[in-house]
Amino acid sequence: MSGPAKAVTVFGGGSWGLTLAALAARSGAEAVTLWVRREAVADHLRRTRRHPDFLPQLRLPAMVEVTTDLGVAADRAPLWLLAVPSQYLRGVAVRLGPPPPGVSAVSAAKGLEQPRGLRMTEVLHELWGPVAVGALSGPNLAVEVAAGKPAATVLALEDPGAFGPWSQVLGGANLRVYLQTDVVGVELGGALKNILALAAGMADAQDLGASAKAALITRGLHEMGRLAVSLGARVDTLAGLAGLGDVVVTAFSVHSRNHWCGFELGRGRRLTEVLASTNMVVEGVETARVAQRMGHERGLSLPITDEVVAILDGKPVQRALRDLMARTLVPERD
Ligand SMILES: NC(=O)C1=CN([C@@H]2O[C@H](COP(=O)(O)OP(=O)(O)OC[C@H]3O[C@@H](n4cnc5c(N)ncnc54)[C@H](O)[C@@H]3O)[C@@H](O)[C@H]2O)C=CC1
Numbered sequence: 001m002s003g004p005a006k007a008v009t010v011f012g013g014g015s016w017g018l019t020l021a022a023l024a025a026r027s028g029a030e031a032v033t034l035w036v037r038r039e040a041v042a043d044h045l046r047r048t049r050r051h052p053d054f055l056p057q058l059r060l061p062a063m064v065e066v067t068t069d070l071g072v073a074a075d076r077a078p079l080w081l082l083a084v085p086s087q088y089l090r091g092v093a094v095r096l097g098p099p100p101p102g103v104s105a106v107s108a109a110k111g112l113e114q115p116r117g118l119r120m121t122e123v124l125h126e127l128w129g130p131v132a133v134g135a136l137s138g139p140n141l142a143v144e145v146a147a148g149k150p151a152a153t154v155l156a157l158e159d160p161g162a163f164g165p166w167s168q169v170l171g172g173a174n175l176r177v178y179l180q181t182d183v184v185g186v187e188l189g190g191a192l193k194n195i196l197a198l199a200a201g202m203a204d205a206q207d208l209g210a211s212a213k214a215a216l217i218t219r220g221l222h223e224m225g226r227l228a229v230s231l232g233a234r235v236d237t238l239a240g241l242a243g244l245g246d247v248v249v250t251a252f253s254v255h256s257r258n259h260w261c262g263f264e265l266g267r268g269r270r271l272t273e274v275l276a277s278t279n280m281v282v283e284g285v286e287t288a289r290v291a292q293r294m295g296h297e298r299g300l301s302l303p304i305t306d307e308v309v310a311i312l313d314g315k316p317v318q319r320a321l322r323d324l325m326a327r328t329l330v331p332e333r334d
């Protein structure tokens with residue numbers, strides 16, 4: 001590994017990877033490298049400093065070097081930030097290989113890998129062995145962070161000693177970075193909130209009102225916490241930025257792709273048609289299915305997730321709503 005201590009390589013040229021690279025360049029990073037898959041995209045970025053498909057308003061700062069060479073990207077920095085969607089992270093991590101001593105790798109993806117429901121750091125451990133890794137997650141919409149609007153996020157590290165350089169590279173006037181050690185909770189918060197973002201979009205499309213949405217979010221957070229805790233998360237993590245915070249932003253913002261997808265389904269469009277109409281990822285679709293399976297394997301009740309999955313499979317939203325409202329009454333803590 002060469003390059004300065006406060007150098008970061010961002011892997012992934014989607015909206016979040018672009019945003020994180022730009023953020024690091026505007027914050028404390030001494031060098032920023034962005035790895036993208038396709039040479040045509042890299043070439044376009046180098047020539048115009050803009051991505052041909054995502055965030056047209058974002059101009060990549062001049063200090064961000066763009067490469068498609070994974071070896072070069074890996075060698076340039078002691079901080080690796082993996083912003084590759086959850087179903088594709090494995091492919092990139094296999095090719096990268098384990099980080100050498102002195103390199104800290106962090107995943108910024110919000111999803112669970114199909115078919116086993118692995119968290120991203122579990123995928124990395126499976127491939128790389130017992131190296132310390134981490135997860136970045138929180139209420140952070142790329143379009144807002146890219147525009148320089150203020151936000152807060154959570155960095156969960158298996159080795160909290162790596163927090164210093166990460167906070168210097170990402171933190172600053174635009175982003176407050178909170179340290180966490182509950183990697184499981186932070187990853188599950190970021191992944192499971194997408195199920196509620198889908199549900200909130202469906203509720204908005206049906207004009208169910210603020211009272212219904214408050215109930216959906218609150219009961220959904222309860223449900224999300226039940227599953228996350230059974231998988232090893234700490235309950236207080238789910239009440240923080242990576243849980244509640246991310247539920248709130250994605251349930252209320254039209255910029256959330258999961259909310260948008262839920263809204264379109266709520267209007268009666270079919271899932272295949274909705275997904276075919278975007279080149280962006282909607283992580284909640286895979287996560288809802290795998291979370292439902294993992295919850296049921298543990299004997300947990302997940303009524304909102306069940307109905308979201310049923311709607312993904314074609315159940316009309318009005319019927320799902322009727323079924324949710326007609327459930328046997330239970331004490332609030334259940
Ligand atoms: N966009 C946002 O506001 C935020 C996104 N995230 C997370 O960041 C991760 C990356 O998402 P975005 O940057 O938003 O993606 P995006 O939806 O903007 O773009 C899709 C990305 O998927 C990549 N891709 C498509 N097919 C691929 C393949 N076969 N192999 C490898 N990569 C492939 C594309 O190159 C592109 O980088 C996701 O897990 C997302 O949940 C986290 C926080 C905010």
Ligand SMILES: O=C(CO)COP(=O)(O)O
Binds near residue numbers: 140141197246250282
């Ligand atoms: O995670 C996000 C904001 O915190 C982005 O959500 P979407 O993937 O739904 O756009």
